[in-house]
Amino acid sequence: MKPFLNVILLDYIIRIRSYSFLIILYITTAISYTFVPEPNANYSTIRIGEHVGYYNSAWFGYVTAIMTSIFLSLLGFYLVNNSIKKDLNTKVGQIIASTKIKNFTYLLSKTLSNFLVLLTIVFIIFVMSLVLFFLYNDGFDFELAQFIYPYIIITIPSVFFIAVLGVVFEVLLGKYSIIQNIMFFFMFSFLLLYSPQKEIEYAYDLLGSKIVIHQMEETVRSILPVEKADTDMTIGYVLANTIQAKKFKFNGVEFSLVFMSSRLLWMILGILLIIILSPIFHRFTVREYSLPKKRTKSRHIEHTPKEIILSTLPIPHTKLSMLPLIKTEILLLIRKGSLWLWLINGTGIVLLTTLNIKTAHQFILPILWFLQVHRLSDITSKEIQNHTFYFISSSFRPLQRVLTSQIIAGCCLMLFLAAPLLFRYAIEMSVLEILSIALGAFLIVSIAIFLGIITKGKKLFEVFFFFVTYANINVIPVVDYFGGTIKNTSHTLIIMCMTIIICSLSFLKRKLEINR
Amino acid sequence: MKLEIKNVSKHYGRKKQALQDFSLTIENGILGLLGPNGAGKSTLMKIIATIHKPTNGIILLNKNNIIKDANYMRGQLGFLPQDFGVYPNLNAFEFLTYIAAIKGVGGNALKTRITELLDGLNLLHAANKPIGSYSGGMKQRVGIAQALLNDPKIIIFDEPTVGLDPEERVRFRNLISDLATSRIVILSSHIVSDIDVIADQVAIMKKGALLAKGDLQYIIKEVTGKIFEVSIDSSRFSDFKHDQFVLSATRSQGSITVRYFSENPVEGSIQKKALLEDAYLHLTKS
Numbered sequence: 169m170k171p172f173l174n175v176i177l178l179d180y181i182i183r184i185r186s187y188s189f190l191i192i193l194y195i196t197t198a199i200s201y202t203f204v205p206e207p208n209a210n211y212s213t214i215r216i217g218e219h220v221g222y223y224n225s226a227w228f229g230y231v232t233a234i235m236t237s238i239f240l241s242l243l244g245f246y247l248v249n250n251s252i253k254k255d256l257n258t259k260v261g262q263i264i265a266s267t268k269i270k271n272f273t274y275l276l277s278k279t280l281s282n283f284l285v286l287l288t289i290v291f292i293i294f295v296m297s298l299v300l301f302f303l304y305n306d307g308f309d310f311e312l313a314q315f316i317y318p319y320i321i322i323t324i325p326s327v328f329f330i331a332v333l334g335v336v337f338e339v340l341l342g343k344y345s346i347i348q349n350i351m352f353f354f355m356f357s358f359l360l361l362y363s364p365q366k367e368i369e370y371a372y373d374l375l376g377s378k379i380v381i382h383q384m385e386e387t388v389r390s391i392l393p394v395e396k397a398d399t400d401m402t403i404g405y406v407l408a409n410t411i412q413a414k415k416f417k418f419n420g421v422e423f424s425l426v427f428m429s430s431r432l433l434w435m436i437l438g439i440l441l442i443i444i445l446s447p448i449f450h451r452f453t454v455r456e457y458s459l460p461k462k463r464t465k466s467r468h469i470e471h472t473p474k475e476i477i478l479s480t481l482p483i484p485h486t487k488l489s490m491l492p493l494i495k496t497e498i499l500l501l502i503r504k505g506s507l508w509l510w511l512i513n514g515t516g517i518v519l520l521t522t523l524n525i526k527t528a529h530q531f532i533l534p535i536l537w538f539l540q541v542h543r544l545s546d547i548t549s550k551e552i553q554n555h556t557f558y559f560i561s562s563s564f565r566p567l568q569r570v571l572t573s574q575i576i577a578g579c580c581l582m583l584f585l586a587a588p589l590l591f592r593y594a595i596e597m598s599v600l601e602i603l604s605i606a607l608g609a610f611l612i613v614s615i616a617i618f619l620g621i622i623t624k625g626k627k628l629f630e631v632f633f634f635f636v637t638y639a640n641i642n643v644i645p646v647v648d649y650f651g652g653t654i655k656n657t658s659h660t661l662i663i664m665c666m667t668i669i670i671c672s673l674s675f676l677k678r679k680l681e682i683n684r
Numbered sequence: 685m686k687l688e689i690k691n692v693s694k695h696y697g698r699k700k701q702a703l704q705d706f707s708l709t710i711e712n713g714i715l716g717l718l719g720p721n722g723a724g725k726s727t728l729m730k731i732i733a734t735i736h737k738p739t740n741g742i743i744l745l746n747k748n749n750i751i752k753d754a755n756y757m758r759g760q761l762g763f764l765p766q767d768f769g770v771y772p773n774l775n776a777f778e779f780l781t782y783i784a785a786i787k788g789v790g791g792n793a794l795k796t797r798i799t800e801l802l803d804g805l806n807l808l809h810a811a812n813k814p815i816g817s818y819s820g821g822m823k824q825r826v827g828i829a830q831a832l833l834n835d836p837k838i839i840i841f842d843e844p845t846v847g848l849d850p851e852e853r854v855r856f857r858n859l860i861s862d863l864a865t866s867r868i869v870i871l872s873s874h875i876v877s878d879i880d881v882i883a884d885q886v887a888i889m890k891k892g893a894l895l896a897k898g899d900l901q902y903i904i905k906e907v908t909g910k911i912f913e914v915s916i917d918s919s920r921f922s923d924f925k926h927d928q929f930v931l932s933a934t935r936s937q938g939s940i941t942v943r944y945f946s947e948n949p950v951e952g953s954i955q956k957k958a959l960l961e962d963a964y965l966h967l968t969k970s
Contacts, residue, residue, distance in 0.1 A: 476803065478804075481800050482793035483835040484797055487789055492781060492784070500771060550771070554770065558767075563788070565758075
């Protein structure tokens with residue numbers, strides 16, 4: 169038992185020691201600070217019609233617990249679904265495969281280590297909810313139970329199952345991270361849209377938030393006359409002044425035994441899934457992820473090499489053109505991923521050409537761009553991942569030439585994909601739309617580059633891009649970076665300024681790295 | 685060409701000191717850099733290659749301070765790092781073209797030079813296959829090729845022969861041997877015989893400091909006449925090791941032939957010709 173616990177603990181330590189995890193913790197702390205808005209804030213996170221709850225213990229505990237359950241189910245998956253891939257890429261997997269460890273033990277240890285990582289984030293949000301309660305205290309008593317119950321009953325089972333899903337997706341679709349992302353995207357959307365009708369159906373809600381939402385709606389209904397019963401729940405960041413909202417007293421939820429059992433059953437189901445998948449786990453017999461399947465290993469064949477005298481070889485001239493760099497960066501972007509992804513891209517391009525221009529711009533373009541997430545996410549960090557960093561940093565003017573060519577290559581890819589839409593807008597002479605799309609491409613590439621440079625990894629950008637795309641599909645204007653919903657010059661100018669700032673920060677950080 | 689390393693120190697944090705007040709002057713020829721793990725060889729090479737900056741000290745290349753003007757060095761540098769990687773989705777030709785662009789070289793001669801280098805390094809037959817499918821030795825040879833792309837005047841090879849089979853090692857030695865006349869070649873290796881055969885000068889490092897520098901004869905002089913071999917019973921080996929400076933031992937049928945350094949050899953010992961490896965072991969272990 170002790171070696172098993174050591175494996176979990178060490179795996180957990182390795183992951184929390186990473187720089188990107190530190191950044192994610194910062195971001196989590198910042199986001200959790202906004203879960204319950206400051207009393208004078210101009211936004212709300214959970215609102216039932218025109219009502220928000222009094223800032224009592226139950227409101228803080230339940231709101232932060234369900235926000236964490238939703239937020240961490242989405243972010244958490246992207247955070248933990250590369251734990252097996254990491255062992256494969258670092259070749260530690262080959263050592264693991266040669267040990268006595270059973271597939272089930274290994275997968276369970278990965279699941280539990282995923283769970284611990286997510287639990288760390290849950291703990292931070294939990295502490296933040298306590299801090300917020302005392303910060304915004306409305307004169308209500310502090311009741312610790314109202315904080316603990318929702319986290320134990322709602323949040324923890326959700327994040328445990330997400331930890332399981334991280335491993336399940338890796339076992340089933342380990343090689344195809346983009347399919348994992350897309351499948352999880354649909355699965356999460358389904359989970360959010362799921363609407364239980366009967367008492368028993370709350371048990372099927374993995375996120376566990378629906379029962380709390382129902383209770384909140386019921387509470388508001390009970391204080392409103394029937395004809396004014398606007399109890400539509402909005403979850404997420406909605407612009408609305410909190411202090412002007414009507415208040416209702418939320419006293420928490422009395423969870424039924426059936427519901428509580430269902431939460432435990434979700435966790436048991438998770439372990440069952442691991443047991444079922446253990447026999448089909450590849451145990452690191454797969455080839456390296458970066459290589460397509462069909463390529464054969466180059467063998468040393470009988471060949472008499474030419475004896476060359478280096479001093480007699482032709483000497484290349486100094487040529488500081490960036491074109492070969494841009495060409496190779498584009499080649500690297502294009503070759504990343506399988507051929508079938510280009511078929512999907514092709515379908516997206518056809519849809520951009522044929523669909524109604526508004527739909528194409530608002531929905532197809534962000535999805536098509538999001539499908540390039542794996543290409544953009546390591547546009548700058550690939551040097552670290554492939555150990556080519558030394559070549560770059562000992563090269564001639566690396567900052568001005570290499571980084572610029574990476575930005576240009578990324579923009580070329582995004583603009584190529586958006587070309588049909590740009591062409592359609594060009595015919596309509598819609599300059600603002602063309603500018604918005606071009607700046608959108610530039611901004612998202614700049615963010616990919618900046619996050620790659622500061623985290624030296626790709627995870628943070630992947631999570632960020634997923635959130636932004638999800639929000640854009642749900643037509644949340646504040647994250648509209650490509651002019652899909654907001655069409656005015658001031659918004660375009662803001663995007664332009666953001667792009668310039670992020671690009672400048674990227675150059676600055678890279679310069680510091682090179683000068684170090 | 686003249687490279688002067690003057691009082692260079694490199695600290696990582698407060699405790700770890702990779703280089704301590706290190707000074708060395710290198711002129712045209714091949715300098716072999718020897719030292720145990722953690723001696724500071726790679727740190728020194730990365731500082732010369734302008735990847736790291738020293739905490740103290742300066743480095744002059746033809747009187748130009750490369751700490752301040754890194755591009756002066758970069759324009760004429762060929763560097764093979766110890767732990768380099770490649771982009772697996774590019775083939776050797778594409779990868780070398782990319783590195784050439786990074787180094788700021790091109791023109792009509794580039795294609796010929798890449799082809800010739802690939803041929804000389806026995807990679808031409810695989811030049812159009814993705815590097816991800818190459819063996820470790822083939823990747824190492826791609827690394828060697830990229831270091832020589834721009835006709836560098838300063839070439840730094842950090843463990844260049846790792847992963848190469850004996851035949852390829854010989855080919856590598858032959859390849860760089862004609863560079864020494866008009867260039868500075870700095871070569872580090874754990875394989876003393878590699879340095880022994882090709883280096884004009886040898887520098888031995890330990891714990892970030894220079895222990896010795898000179899030509900082979902100068903380095904070996906320290907131990908000349910003091911290297912002996914004796915055959916002893918294997919049961920006596922432990923005591924022998926305790927009393928003498930053992931350099932190597934070969935086991936054969938119950939007895940052990942021990943090669944050792946001593947000013948007072950034991951009875952029955954035969955004096956042997958001193959080698960670079962003997963001098964290296966004596967300097968770094970004593």
